[in-house]
Amino acid sequence: MVTAVIFGFAIFCGWLVFDVTKHKKLTLENVISSLVVGVVGALGWWLLDLIF
Structure with missing residues (x-):
């Protein structure tokens, strides 16, 4: 989550x-x-962290 x-x-x-x-x-x-792109990127990273 922190990452x-x-x-x-x-x-x-x-x-x-x-x-x-x-x-x-x-x-x-x-x-x-920029905020929207940052939030979408963070959510994508969090989902990838959950999957793998």
Whole structure:
């Protein structure tokens, strides 16, 4: 579970940095989309951890 949270946070930070460099500014839309991607990544990692 802890690894899934760490993985989700890393995905969130990476996606946010990618969006900010792409759009040259930080917007609420970028933060929310990064948060959604981070949560989906964490849930996927958690499910993979449960299966294997």
